[in-house]
Amino acid sequence: MAKVVPRPELTFWERIYFVEIFKGLATTLGHAVKTVTRPDTLPILMYPEVQPDIPRDYRARHRLMKRPDGSPRCVACYMCSTACPARCISIVAEESPDRHIEKRPAKFEIDLLLCVFCGFCVEACPCDAIRMDTRKAILAADSRRVFVIDKEQLMDWDPKDYPASDTQSQKAPGGSLHTQALADFRAGSDH
Amino acid sequence: MELREIVILALKFSLVMIPFALVPLMILMERRGAAYIQDRPGPGRAAIQIGGLRLRAFGMIHNLTDGVKLFFKESFVPPFANKWFYILAPAIPVITAVLTPALIPWFGPFSFLSANTGKPISVVGPFLDANAGVLALFALGSLSVYGVVLGSWASRSKYALLGGMRASAMMISYEVSMGLSVLGLFLIVGSFSLTEVVAWQTTHTWGIFVQPVGFLLFLTSMFAETNRNPFDVAEGESEIVAGFHTEYSGVKFALYFMGEYCHIVIASALIATLYLGGYDLLPFDLSFDRRITWLPAGPYDARFIAAHLGGMLAFVLGATALLAFAFNLLVGRRSRNYGRMAASDKAARLREYGFFRVLSLLAGLGLAAGAVAAYLLIKTAPVQGQIYPLSISLAVAAVQIGVVLAKTLFFCWLFVWVRWTLPRFRYDQIMALGWKVMLNIALVNLLVTAVIAKLVMK
Numbered sequence: 001m002a003k004v005v006p007r008p009e010l011t012f013w014e015r016i017y018f019v020e021i022f023k024g025l026a027t028t029l030g031h032a033v034k035t036v037t038r039p040d041t042l043p044i045l046m047y048p049e050v051q052p053d054i055p056r057d058y059r060a061r062h063r064l065m066k067r068p069d070g071s072p073r074c075v076a077c078y079m080c081s082t083a084c085p086a087r088c089i090s091i092v093a094e095e096s097p098d099r100h101i102e103k104r105p106a107k108f109e110i111d112l113l114l115c116v117f118c119g120f121c122v123e124a125c126p127c128d129a130i131r132m133d134t135r136k137a138i139l140a141a142d143s144r145r146v147f148v149i150d151k152e153q154l155m156d157w158d159p160k161d162y163p164a165s166d167t168q169s170q171k172a173p174g175g176s177l178h179t180q181a182l183a184d185f186r187a188g189s190d191h
Numbered sequence: 192m193e194l195r196e197i198v199i200l201a202l203k204f205s206l207v208m209i210p211f212a213l214v215p216l217m218i219l220m221e222r223r224g225a226a227y228i229q230d231r232p233g234p235g236r237a238a239i240q241i242g243g244l245r246l247r248a249f250g251m252i253h254n255l256t257d258g259v260k261l262f263f264k265e266s267f268v269p270p271f272a273n274k275w276f277y278i279l280a281p282a283i284p285v286i287t288a289v290l291t292p293a294l295i296p297w298f299g300p301f302s303f304l305s306a307n308t309g310k311p312i313s314v315v316g317p318f319l320d321a322n323a324g325v326l327a328l329f330a331l332g333s334l335s336v337y338g339v340v341l342g343s344w345a346s347r348s349k350y351a352l353l354g355g356m357r358a359s360a361m362m363i364s365y366e367v368s369m370g371l372s373v374l375g376l377f378l379i380v381g382s383f384s385l386t387e388v389v390a391w392q393t394t395h396t397w398g399i400f401v402q403p404v405g406f407l408l409f410l411t412s413m414f415a416e417t418n419r420n421p422f423d424v425a426e427g428e429s430e431i432v433a434g435f436h437t438e439y440s441g442v443k444f445a446l447y448f449m450g451e452y453c454h455i456v457i458a459s460a461l462i463a464t465l466y467l468g469g470y471d472l473l474p475f476d477l478s479f480d481r482r483i484t485w486l487p488a489g490p491y492d493a494r495f496i497a498a499h500l501g502g503m504l505a506f507v508l509g510a511t512a513l514l515a516f517a518f519n520l521l522v523g524r525r526s527r528n529y530g531r532m533a534a535s536d537k538a539a540r541l542r543e544y545g546f547f548r549v550l551s552l553l554a555g556l557g558l559a560a561g562a563v564a565a566y567l568l569i570k571t572a573p574v575q576g577q578i579y580p581l582s583i584s585l586a587v588a589a590v591q592i593g594v595v596l597a598k599t600l601f602f603c604w605l606f607v608w609v610r611w612t613l614p615r616f617r618y619d620q621i622m623a624l625g626w627k628v629m630l631n632i633a634l635v636n637l638l639v640t641a642v643i644a645k646l647v648m649k
Contacts, residue, residue, distance in 0.1 A: 018407065021613065028612045032227035036521060040528045042230055049534040 048140030056163070059119045061136040062110055064154040065129050068181040072155060074129040076103040080121035088114035089121060108151040112139055130154075133162070193305055195581065196312055203318050206592070207292045210456040215254045217452040217603055222250060224607040244546055245539045264441035269346065272438060276345035281443045283338030284450025287331050291457045293318035294328045296386045297595050298588035299393075299470055299493045303581040311578055316386055316470070324385040325377070328461065329370065332416065335454055336362040339418070339425060339435045342447070346438035354434025357618060358425035361415055364625035365422075369412035371633035372405045375640035376465060379648070389469035393492045397474040398466035404636045406466045408629055413458040415625070418451065420610035424618050459602030460595065467598050470591035472496070496587045497579055501569030503590050508562035515555035522547050 013019045035042060045052055054060070065073040076093035092107035121130050134157065141147060219234075226233030234250030246252075268274050296316025305312050321327050336358055343355025376398050377383055380391040392398055399406045415422040426434035436447050468474060471492070496503055526544035529537065571583060579587075616624070 021609075024612045025608060028228045028608065031230055032224065032608075035227040035230055035232070037524070039232065039525050040531075042232065044231060046529075046532060046534055049536045049540075050532050 048138045051136060051138055054135055054137050056133050056135065058135065058137065059117045059122075059132045061112065061134045061139060061149075062121070062130055062132050062154060063134050063157045064108065064151065065131060066155060068185050072105060072108070072129065072151065073127055074105050074108060074125075075101060075127060076105040076108075077126065079124040079126060080130055083120040083124035085118060085120065086114045086116045088112070088116075105151060108154060110149055110154065112147040112149060113144060193307060193312070195303070195306070196314075199314055203297075203314075206297045207289065207318055209297070209596070210288055210292055210453040210460075211449070213456045213600075213603070214449055214452045215251065216600075217455060217607075218254055218257075219250055220604060221607050221610075222253065224604065225611050228608075228611040243542065245543055246546075247543065258445070261445040262442050266441050266443070269348075269438050271347045273345040273347065276341055277438075278443070280338050280342030280345055281439065281446035281450070283341065284335040284454065285446050287335045287338075288450050288453030288457065291328055291331045292460070294321060294324045294331075294385060295457070295460050295464055295595075296320075296389055296469060298591035299389070300386065301493060301584040301588065302578055303584055304578060314584075316389070320384070320386055323383045325373070325383050325388070325465075328385070329366075332454070332457065332461075333362065333366060335450060338447070338450065342439065343435035346435075348438050350431040350433075351435050351437045353431045354425045354427065354437070357427070357431075358418060358435060361418075361422060361424060361621060361625070364622060365412045365415035365629075368408055368625060368629040368633045369416065371630070371637055372408035372412060373465060375405045375637050376402050378637070378640055378644055385464055385469075389464060389471065392468040393471045397468040397471065400474060402466070402636070402640065404632065405640075406462075408633050408636070409466065410462060411629065413462060414606070414609065415621075417454045417458050417606070419455065419606055421613040421616045422621060423615060424621060427615065429615075455606050456599065456603060459606065460599045462602050463595060463598035469598075470594050472594060493584075493587050493591070496590050497571060497583050500571045500583060500586055500590075501565050501567075504569060504586075505562040505566035507590070507593065508558050508565060512555045512558035512562060515551045515558060519548055519551040519555060522551065 067073050075096075076091055078091055078093075081087070081089040081091055088111045090107070090109045090111075091105050093103045094106035096102060096104040098104075117132070119132055122132055139147065223233045225231075234253045235247050237250075237252035237256050238245045238247045239252055240246075268277055294317050298316050300313060300315045302311040302313040304310070317324065319327075339358045340355045343351040343353075343358075346352070376388065379401055380388050382388065382391075388398070395401075414420075418425045424430075424434075426436070428434070431437075436444055439447060463469060472495070522544055526541060526548065529540055529544070534540065
């Protein structure tokens with residue numbers, strides 16, 4: 001059903017434009033003056049220098065989890081790269097020196113420009129080796145090569161940046177459970 | 192011709208380049224103004240690295256990168272375009288932008304004694320002091336629309352042609368009310384010469400107080416004349432792609448762009464000259480009120496500036512020093528604000544802020560010291576007769592150029608300010624406003640002015 005939208009009847013002062021124009025100019029000048037004098041009140045984020053404050057479960061840049069000895073927890077099973085709809089993960093496997101473990105990644109690269117941040121790799125991983133909880137949501141660089149991150153970059157994270165309740169990461173070097181985990185490992189317990 | 196006269200002529204010629212010199216400032220003002228009005232900090236990524244210091248120079252580097260980009264782009268001519276007119280068209284706005292400032296009086300007339308003959312040599316404000324200066328200026332200013340129309344036609348693109356037709360139709364409508372709105376002022380002054388208009392304003396009062404309606408009409412017409420918001424239907428990017436310069440890129444687009452900004456500067460200078468007293472300091476002689484004792488009696492013309500040269504310089508330097516201190520304060524606030532953020536480039540940014548804080552503090556202190564020194568040291572005694580030494584006359588001219596530039600820059604800011612405040616008019620609304628409203632008001636204004644002028648001025 002058609003609805004008639006009545007045009008608002010303009011008053012005399014509105015029809016001669018000038019009063020309304022000066023009111024508009026006052027509004028915009030107010031914004032300009034506030035921006036110049038009070039930079040702290042601006043509703044902006046200095047992209048890309050400042051990372052936004054986002055929750056931990058936001059699917060952000062990946063990281064590779066570590067064993068207590070600092071080696072990657074990944075066993076190069078290709079589950080993540082198989083699950084990946086964007087085919088952005090490329091893995092090269094090699095033999096692991098540890099007799100308990102069959103393989104380890106010689107190369108583990110993620111092309112962040114291809115990645116669609118769906119989180120399927122995290123779900124596919126059988127040993128919780130890859131996570132997307134770094135909270136690094138803004139990725140900006142001058143070159144495309146920078147966006148292809150390798151194993152070292154994926155494992156370059158600090159346990160202090162992650163919550164203490166996260167026991168998995170606390171077993172990593174620097175974590176509160178590190179010493180105990182290392183003792184368990186040396187005692188030959190299953191890990 | 193004497194050597195000093197030739198040097199003065201060369202200096203006057205350099206004044207013709209003022210609009211070109213102000214174009215980078217206009218672009219910066221446009222970007223910053225847009226940003227500040229929209230609650231953003233504005234351009235601040237392009238930077239030059241000097242040693243450990245990353246200088247962004249308030250966003251000026253963006254102009255440099257724009258220039259490099261546009262000048263090194265391929266000079267492309269669409270295969271369907273009319274090649275020669277396509278290349279010729281962007282030059283027309285630039286040519287008019289070079290010619291028109293020659294007619295604007297940037298300072299008041301003065302004379303000095305010739306070293307050879309001992310006779311006074313008079314120097315006038317504009318480079319060309321034409322009797323019908325205003326008419327020549329309007330004629331040249333209106334020529335810039337030929338660049339728009341020719342370029343749009345030569346592009347052989349429907350969108351460009353639509354933009355060009357809009358521009359020409361709008362120009363025709365608004366030239367009429369523009370001409371009629373200034374006629375009232377010329378009726379009162381009794382001359383078409385711009386120097387005469389400013390001289391009349393110096394001895395009486397500014398045009399804006401004599402012709403307030405004419406001022407508003409002229410200002411509005413100038414917005415239409417320069418194709419600025421809310422009258423920028425020639426570009427109308429939401430309707431006709433980019434309007435008349437749809438097919439233009441690279442250096443030819445840059446020429447259009449430069450011509451447009453030059454036109455804004457010239458329009459601002461013209462408004463300042465016609466209605467805000469040009470190089471005149473103050474609109475009224477305030478000495479009629481005996482309570483105002485700190486201000487000496489007027490009129491505030493060249494003789495006034497010459498007699499109080501030290502005080503004038505002290506005022507100008509002191510005001511600049513205050514600006515430097517305000518800048519220091521604002522940079523400090525930005526620095527503290529940035530220090531609170533967890534930014535990846537914090538160190539470089541804070542170093543740059545620190546550099547500008549030190550620089551502005553030193554500049555402010557230096558300017559303040561200069562102001563005090565100028566007030567104490569420069570004493571000019573009133574000279575009997577009209578002819579001052581050349582040095583004092585040149586100093587007076589410099590102060591007057593500063594006054595014109597200050598007024599011009601205010602109107603440049605007004606152009607930016609209005610652009611980011613008002614939406615674009617619809618095309619039929621523009622036509623209705625031009626023909627049904629402004630033309631009638633201009634005619635009535637002219638009639639009333641004529642009657643009053645006849646009754647009052649004899």
